[in-house]
Amino acid sequence: MKNSSRRGFMGKAFGAVAGVGAVGALYAMKKTWDPLPSVKAAGFTTLDMSAYNENELVVEKWRGKPIFVLKKTAEMVAKQTKEQTARDIKIGDNHFMVSIGLCTHLGCIPAYNPDEEGFLCACHGGQFDFSGDVKKSPPPRGLDIPPFKIVGQKLVLGEVGPEYTAMKENGITL
Amino acid sequence: MKNKEPLILAVVVFFSLLTYYLVEPFAHSQMHKHHESEGFVYNDLPEPTKKGAAEHGKVLAIGNYACISCHSIKVENIPAPMDPASAAQTYGVNPPDLSNAGVVYDAKFLTDLIKNPAHALMVEHKFDPAKGKVHPMAAYAGMGGDLDQEVADIVAFLQSIAVKPEELTPTIAYENACGRCHANHYAGWTQIGEKPQFKKKQDELAFETQVLDYTDALTKYMGKLPPDLSIYIRSRGEHYIKTFVENPQNYLKGTAMPRVGVTAEAAEKVIEYLEDSGDAKRHERESVGKNVMIFIVIFAIFAFLWKRQMWRDLH
Amino acid sequence: MAHFTKATSVKDWFNQRLAIEKVEKVMGSEYWIPKNINFLWAMGMILAITFALLLVSGIFLLMYYQPNVNLAFDSVNYTIMKEVDFGWLWRHIHGVAASVVFLIIYIHMFTGIYYGSYKKGREMIWISGMLLFVTFSAEAFSGYMLPWGQMSYWAGMVITNLFSGGSLHADGLVEWIRGDYVPAQAFLNRFFMLHVLLIPLAILGLIGLHFASLRIPHVNNQDGEEIDFEAESKKYLAGDKAGSKVIRFANDFMSKDMMVVGVYLVFFFYLVFFNYDFAMDPVNFDPADGLKTPAHIYPEWYFLWSYEILRPFSVNIGLIAFAFAQVIFFALPFLDKSPNTIPASRRGLFKYWFWAMLIDMIVLTAMGKVPPSGVFSTIGFWAALTFIALWIALPFITKREKAV
Numbered sequence: 028m029k030n031s032s033r034r035g036f037m038g039k040a041f042g043a044v045a046g047v048g049a050v051g052a053l054y055a056m057k058k059t060w061d062p063l064p065s066v067k068a069a070g071f072t073t074l075d076m077s078a079y080n081e082n083e084l085v086v087e088k089w090r091g092k093p094i095f096v097l098k099k100t101a102e103m104v105a106k107q108t109k110e111q112t113a114r115d116i117k118i119g120d121n122h123f124m125v126s127i128g129l130c131t132h133l134g135c136i137p138a139y140n141p142d143e144e145g146f147l148c149a150c151h152g153g154q155f156d157f158s159g160d161v162k163k164s165p166p167p168r169g170l171d172i173p174p175f176k177i178v179g180q181k182l183v184l185g186e187v188g189p190e191y192t193a194m195k196e197n198g199i200t201l
Numbered sequence: 202m203k204n205k206e207p208l209i210l211a212v213v214v215f216f217s218l219l220t221y222y223l224v225e226p227f228a229h230s231q232m233h234k235h236h237e238s239e240g241f242v243y244n245d246l247p248e249p250t251k252k253g254a255a256e257h258g259k260v261l262a263i264g265n266y267a268c269i270s271c272h273s274i275k276v277e278n279i280p281a282p283m284d285p286a287s288a289a290q291t292y293g294v295n296p297p298d299l300s301n302a303g304v305v306y307d308a309k310f311l312t313d314l315i316k317n318p319a320h321a322l323m324v325e326h327k328f329d330p331a332k333g334k335v336h337p338m339a340a341y342a343g344m345g346g347d348l349d350q351e352v353a354d355i356v357a358f359l360q361s362i363a364v365k366p367e368e369l370t371p372t373i374a375y376e377n378a379c380g381r382c383h384a385n386h387y388a389g390w391t392q393i394g395e396k397p398q399f400k401k402k403q404d405e406l407a408f409e410t411q412v413l414d415y416t417d418a419l420t421k422y423m424g425k426l427p428p429d430l431s432i433y434i435r436s437r438g439e440h441y442i443k444t445f446v447e448n449p450q451n452y453l454k455g456t457a458m459p460r461v462g463v464t465a466e467a468a469e470k471v472i473e474y475l476e477d478s479g480d481a482k483r484h485e486r487e488s489v490g491k492n493v494m495i496f497i498v499i500f501a502i503f504a505f506l507w508k509r510q511m512w513r514d515l516h
Numbered sequence: 517m518a519h520f521t522k523a524t525s526v527k528d529w530f531n532q533r534l535a536i537e538k539v540e541k542v543m544g545s546e547y548w549i550p551k552n553i554n555f556l557w558a559m560g561m562i563l564a565i566t567f568a569l570l571l572v573s574g575i576f577l578l579m580y581y582q583p584n585v586n587l588a589f590d591s592v593n594y595t596i597m598k599e600v601d602f603g604w605l606w607r608h609i610h611g612v613a614a615s616v617v618f619l620i621i622y623i624h625m626f627t628g629i630y631y632g633s634y635k636k637g638r639e640m641i642w643i644s645g646m647l648l649f650v651t652f653s654a655e656a657f658s659g660y661m662l663p664w665g666q667m668s669y670w671a672g673m674v675i676t677n678l679f680s681g682g683s684l685h686a687d688g689l690v691e692w693i694r695g696d697y698v699p700a701q702a703f704l705n706r707f708f709m710l711h712v713l714l715i716p717l718a719i720l721g722l723i724g725l726h727f728a729s730l731r732i733p734h735v736n737n738q739d740g741e742e743i744d745f746e747a748e749s750k751k752y753l754a755g756d757k758a759g760s761k762v763i764r765f766a767n768d769f770m771s772k773d774m775m776v777v778g779v780y781l782v783f784f785f786y787l788v789f790f791n792y793d794f795a796m797d798p799v800n801f802d803p804a805d806g807l808k809t810p811a812h813i814y815p816e817w818y819f820l821w822s823y824e825i826l827r828p829f830s831v832n833i834g835l836i837a838f839a840f841a842q843v844i845f846f847a848l849p850f851l852d853k854s855p856n857t858i859p860a861s862r863r864g865l866f867k868y869w870f871w872a873m874l875i876d877m878i879v880l881t882a883m884g885k886v887p888p889s890g891v892f893s894t895i896g897f898w899a900a901l902t903f904i905a906l907w908i909a910l911p912f913i914t915k916r917e918k919a920v
Contacts, residue, residue: 057692060706066696086807091698093807132831134677135670136809152888167683167831201685205738206554213556213623216878223882224817225794231886232812387594432593436801479801482597482604489605490789497785501778504771511771514757515551 071185074125076118084139086128089173089184093128093136095159103144103157111158113199114169116190118177125182126159126170137170146170172200236444236451241465246309246321251353258358261351265344268299268355276300276362285381285393286414292337293422295381295393295415303360304369305377310462311356315341316348322459323450366466371477374470378446378463379430382419387431388478392416423457432479439472446471544766548749550737551763557735558776559624565777566617566784567723573610574712576603581662583708585701588664589803605788608796612788614656615795618818620780621649629848630870632740632857637733639849644726646846651719656816658711664704665800666810672699672707674813682832698806740858812887820884821877825904827888828897837900844907851907854914862920865913869906876902 072089079085079098087094099107099115099122115122128136130148137146137155145162146155154163159170176188194200262268263277271288273281275298281288285295302311314321318338319328328336343351364373375385384391391412399405420426433442444451446468449458463471476483523529530536541547549557580600582591596603625645628634634642657675661668676699680690695702734745743761752760763769787795794817799810815823826838856863860870876899883896 060692060695062691062695062697063702066700066702070697088807091696091700091806129673134673135813136807152893164830165827165834209554209556216874217619217623220817220878220881221794223878224820224885228814228882228885231892387598432801435593436798438798479593480597486604486608486789490785493785493789494782497778497781501775501782504774504778508771508775511768515763515768516758 071183074182074184075180076121076123076182077180079123082141082144084141086136087184089127092173094173094184095124095126095128095139095170097124097139097157098122099124099157107158111156111160113194113197114158114160114172116172116175116177116182118180118182123182124157124159125175126172128170130166131161131168131171132166168201234452236448238440238444238447241307241447241463241468243307243309243462246313249309249312249349249353249356251347251350253350253353253355253357255354255357255361257351258354258356258361261344262299262355262358267341267344271296271338273298274300274362284411286411286418289415289418289422294337294419296338297377297381299359299362301363301369301373301377303356303358303363304366305363305374305464305467306462307464308356308360310460311359312352314338314462315352315355321462323448324457324459326455327457366464369467369470371470371474374463374467375474378461378467378471382423382427382458383430384416385430385475385478388474392419427458430475430478434472434475434479442472442475443468544770545764546749547765548745548752548762549735549765549769550741550743551761552737552739552741553735554738555772555776556623556627558773559620559627561770561773562620562777562780563617563624564723565780566613566620567719569609569613570617571716573606573613576606577610578712583662583705585664585704585804588662588704592663593801608788608792610659611796612784612792614659615816615818616784616787617652618656618816621652622818625649625845626870626874629873630860631736631738632852632854632859632863633736634849635852635854635857638729638736640729641726641733642849643846644722644729648719648722648726649845650842651715651722653819655711655715655719656818658707658715660816661699661704661707662711663800664804666802666804666808667797667800667813669699669804669806670809670813671815672703675815676703678826678835678838682835736857738859740856740862814885817881817885820882821880821903824880824884824896825900827884828893828900837904840904840907851910852914853911854917855919856917858920864917866917869910869913872902873906876906 070090072087072094074087074094074096076096079096081098081100082103083098085096087096104112104115104122112122114124114126116125117123130137130153132148132153135148137148137153139146144157146159148154148166152163153161153166155166155170156162159172161167161169172191172194173184174187175191176183176186177190259277263274263279268274269279270282271292273279277300281296281298283291288295306314310321317340319325319336322336324336328334341352341355342348375388375390380390381392389396393412393415396408399408416426437445441452446461446463448460449456450460520532523532527536577592577596580591580595580603582588592607596607598604628642628645657671661672672694676690676693679693680686691697694700695706734743737743741761745762748760748762752762752764757763797816799812802810814820822838822841825841826834828834829837852866854863854866860867879895879899880903883892883899886892888896
C-alpha cells in the first residue's frame with residue numbers, strides 16, 4: 028500500500044516536472060510569435076505640415092497604417108465644437124486633423140468626402156466628422172490619434188510629445 | 202416504403218440554389234451599378250459632315266506641322282521630338298505615335314478630338330480653360346481654310362496610313378489605346394514600351410530609371426498612377442472593362458481617365474490582349490473542361506451500374 | 517512472441533504480420549451500416565473525396581507558391597496560372613473545393629440536425645464534427661490569405677481585429693497574432709505555416725476522431741429506428757440479405773456512396789471549369805494594398821451568416837453575439853431536451869424550429885454580403901435576433917415534446 032501510494036506520488040511529481048518543461052516551451056513559442064525588434068523599431072514618420080492644402084485629405088503612412096492628415100479651413104475651425112477642437116493638432120495658426128485612417132470598428136479605411144466634410148466607412152457603414160469623431164456607429168469611438176511630437180513646422184509620428192500626452196490623459200484618444 | 206430521395210434532392214438543390222442566387226447575382230446587383238454598352242458608337246459626338254482627302258491631310262499634318270511637332274508617325278519615318286520620359290515631363294503623358302491612330306480610334310472621335318481634345322476625351326472637368334487649365338494637346342485651329350474640311354482631311358490621312366482593320370493586332374490596339382498610361386507586367390509591357398532583355402545591369406537600371414521618371418510625371422498628371430492591367434480581365438471582367446473604356450465617367454465620376462474613343466473592333470482586340478496577359482490558359486481550360494465533363498459523366502454512369510448490381514439482392 | 521509460419525502467399529505473408537483480413541473486416545466488409553438511409557448519408561464520403569482533392573491540389577500549388585509579400589501575388593497569378601502546366605487546374609480545383617466543401621459540410625450538419633443524429637450516445641460524433649467545422653474554417657481563412665490580394669489583406673485585417681475584443685482594446689493580442697502592426701510579412705508567413713502544416717495536422721487527427729466516434733453508437737438511420745446490429749448482421753451473413761436491416765460498408769454502402777459521388781463530381785467539375793467566380797472572388801485579383809480598402813469587404817459566402825450576426829450591433833454586443841454564434845452549435849446535443857431520436861418531421865415544434873433555423877441562416881448569409889444600409893441592415897438585425905431567439909427557445913420547445 029505504502030509502495031503504491033509512493034508510486035502514485037512519484038508519478039504526479041514526474042508529471043509536475045514535465046509540466047514545468049511544457050510551460051517553458053510554451054513561453055518560448057509565445058515569444059517566437061512576437062513582432063520582431065526590427066518591425067518595432069521602424070516606427071517613426073516625419074511630416075512637413077506646411078505642405079498641406081485646406082480641406083484636402085492626404086493619406087500618409089506610419090507603421091504600415093494609413094494616416095489621415097486634413098488641414099481644416101477657417102470655417103471648419105470657426106464652427107466646430109469644443110470637443111472637436113480638442114482633437115486638433117495646432118501648428119502655428121493652423122488646425123490639423125491627424126489620425127490613424129482605420130475605422131475603430133474593424134479597421135477598414137473610411138473615405139473622405141470634401142463636400143460633406145465627413146468620412147464614410149464602406150465596410151459597416153460607420154461615419155466620422157471632419158475632426159475624426161464618430162457620427163454614426165458601429166465604430167465605438169473617434170479615429171485614433173497616433174503618438175506625435177511637434178517639432179517646429181514638423182510632426183514626428185511615433186514619438187510622444189506633451190500635446191499627445193495631454194490628449195491621452197483627457198481621454199481624447201486611446 | 203415510399204422512396205423519398207427525389208423529394209429530398211429537390212429540397213437540397215432548392216436551398217443551395219437559393220443561397221447561391223442571393224450571395225452571387227442578387228448581392229452583386231446591389232453592390233455594383235450596371236451599365237449597358239452603347240457598342241462604341243459615341244452618340245454624343247457629331248457625325249462628320251465633310252469627306253476628307255488624305256493627300257491634303259498629309260500636307261497639313263506633316264508639311265504644316267499640325268501634328269508632328271508633338272507626335273511621331275513611324276510609318277512616315279517621322280521620329281518623336283522627345284524621348285518618352287521628357288515628353289511625359291512636358292505634357293504629362295507621352296503623345297502617341299499616329300501610325301495606327303486611324304484604325305484604333307473611331308472617326309467621329311478623332312474628328313472631335315482634333316478640334317476640342319478635352320471634350321472628346323471627356324476630361325473637361327479637369328481641363329477648364331476658364332480656370333486656366335488647358336489640355337496639353339492644343340485644339341487644332343486650322344490653316345486658314347474650312348476648319349471642318351481640314352480636320353476631315355487629317356482624319357482621312359491617318360486612316361490611309363494605318364494598317365487595315367483586319368490586320369489590327371491586340372498589341373497594336375493595347376499600345377495605342379492603353380499602354381502609355383497602363384503597364385502590364387504579365388505581358389512585359391511598361392508605359393514606355395516593351396521591356397527588352399538587357400546584357401548589362403547598367404542598361405537595365407537605366408531603362409528602369411526612365412520608366413520611373415515617366416511614371417512619376419504620369420502620376421503628377423493623373424493624380425495617381427494608373428493601375429497595372431495585367432489581370433484586370435479576372436478582377437474586372439470583360440463587360441466592366443468595355444463599358445468603362447467606352448465612358449469612364451459612368452463608373453468613376455470625376456476620374457482623370459479620359460474616354461479613349463476606340464472602335465468596337467479595337468476594343469475587342471484590347472480585351473484579347475488582356476485575356477492573353479491575365480487569363481492565358483482560357484482555351485486550355487475550356488477544352489480540358491469539356492473532356493473532364495465527358496469523363497466524369499461516364500464515371501457516374503459506371504458508379505450507378507455498380508450500385509445497381511450490388512443492391513440487386515439487398516432489396 | 518507470436519509464432520510465424522512460412523507464408524503460403526503474399527497475402528498470407530502480410531496477414532501474419534499486419535492482420536490485413538481482420539482489418540478489412542473491421543473497416544469494411546463487417547462494418548455494418550443501416551439499410552434505411554438515403555443519399556444524404558453519402559455526404560461523409562463526399563467530404564472525404566473533396567478533402568482528398570484539396571490535399572492533392574494543395575501539394576502541387578505548394579511547389580510553386582512563394583510566401584513572401586512581394587512575390588506571393590505573382591507566384592499565384594503569374595507562375596501558377598500562366599507558366600506551370602496545369603497550374604491553373606490545381607488552383608481552380610483548390611479554390612472551388614474550398615468553397616464547395618462548406619456547402620457539403622452545411623448539408624451534412626443540417627442532415628444531422630434533421631434526423632437527430634447527435635442524440636443518445638452520438639454526442640461525440642456531433643462535437644468532433646463541430647471541431648472539424650472550426651478547423652476547416654481556420655484552414656479556409658488562412659488559405660484565403662495566401663494569394664495576397666486585396667480581399668486576402670483586408671479580410672486578414674478585419675478578422676484579426678476581432679481579437680482586440682472591442683472595448684477590451686487588446687491591441688497587443690492583435691499585434692501578437694499578426695507579428696506586426698498590420699498584416700505584413702510575418703503575418704503571411706505564419707498563416708502559410710498554419711495553412712499547410714498545423715491546421716491540416718489537426719484536421720487529420722479530428723477526422724480520425726470523427727470516424728472513431730461512429731463505431732460504438734453506429735450510424736443513425738432515416739427513421740430513427742434502434743437497430744440490433746448484432747442480430748441483423750447475423751441474418752445478413754446467414755444469407756438473408758434482403759431481410760436484414762443492415763448492409764456491409766464495403767462494398768454495399770460504398771457502391772451507393774460512389775454513385776452519389778459520381779453525381780457530385782459532375783457538379784463539382786462544372787464549377788471548376790465553367791463557373792468559378794463565386795469561389796475565386798474577382799476583387800482578390802487586385803494585389804494587396806494597405807492604403808486602399810476595396811469598396812465592399814465581405815468574407816467568403818460560408819462565413820457570411822456569422823459575420824452578419826456581428827454586423828448590425830454596436831461593437832461589443834456584436835462581438836458577444838458573434839462569439840455566441842461560433843460556439844452555440846457545439847451545445848446542440850445538450851440543448852435538445854427531447855427524448856426522441858427521430859426525424860424532425862415527426863417531432864412537433866422542433867420541425868418548425870429546424871426550417872426556421874435553416875431559412876434564418878440563409879437570410880443572414882444573404883444580408884452578410886449586401887451593403888449594410890437601409891432595409892438590408894434592418895432585415896439583418898432581425899435575422900440576427902431571430903437566430904439568438906431560436907437557440908434560447910430550443911430547450912423549452914424540446915422539453916415539451918412527448919416521447920414517441
